[in-house]
Amino acid sequence: MLPVMAEDNPGSFPQKTLYMVVEHFKNQDPIPVYRRFRDHGRMQPDGLVYVSSWIDDRFERCYQLMETHDRALLDQWMAKWHDLMDFEVFPVVTSKEAVAQLGPRL
Numbered sequence: 001m002l003p004v005m006a007e008d009n010p011g012s013f014p015q016k017t018l019y020m021v022v023e024h025f026k027n028q029d030p031i032p033v034y035r036r037f038r039d040h041g042r043m044q045p046d047g048l049v050y051v052s053s054w055i056d057d058r059f060e061r062c063y064q065l066m067e068t069h070d071r072a073l074l075d076q077w078m079a080k081w082h083d084l085m086d087f088e089v090f091p092v093v094t095s096k097e098a099v100a101q102l103g104p105r106l
Contacts, residue, residue: 022088
């Protein structure tokens with residue numbers, strides 16, 4: 001879902017979009033990532049919100065849910081980590097939102 005202006009409130013901020021970010025640790029090594037995180041934090045720009053994350057049981061990749069009204073903020077954040085990780089990004093909706101959108105077709 002692309003960010004859009006709220007129809008009932010012209011001039012409002014764009015709606016936020018959830019993104020599932022799959023981070024593949026380069027050389028399958030999470031240690032440099034966790035060191036940087038320990039020393040500098042997540043380093044996301046204002047307007048990009050961390051929601052939650054999960055690490056696979058082999059410590060090769062991280063699944064991170066982020067939210068923002070501006071996709072460019074996600075790119076800015078990933079640029080700070082690209083030397084340690086490769087990224088896949090998927091716009092997602094919650095299950096509740098999916099049911100609301102699909103409900104009329106059920």
